[in-house]
Amino acid sequence: MQAYPDRCALRGPGRSWTYTELDRRVRRLAGALHERGVSVRWRTTSAPACAPSAYGPTTPSCSRHR
Structure with a gap:
C-alpha cells in the first residue's frame, strides 16, 4: 500500500477502490x-x-442467534 497508494486495490461491479x-x-x-x-x-x-x-462474532454461542 505504501509504495502505490493510488493503485486499484479492489474492483467490484461499477466501483473500484x-x-x-x-x-x-x-x-x-x-x-x-x-x-x-x-x-x-x-x-x-x-x-x-x-x-x-452484516458483521458479527463467529463464536458458537452467537451462531444460533443469527
Whole structure:
C-alpha cells in the first residue's frame, strides 16, 4: 500500500477502490466494531448486506442467534 497508494486495490461491479480508500474504509469499520465491544481477538465474518447482521462474532454461542 505504501509504495502505490493510488493503485486499484479492489474492483467490484461499477466501483473500484484504491489502496488508500480501502485502508480508510477498513479502519473505519474496525473502529466501529471496536466501539461496539468487538475485541481484536474475535473472529468475525461478513455477510451480504441483506443479512440481518452484516458483521458479527463467529463464536458458537452467537451462531444460533443469527
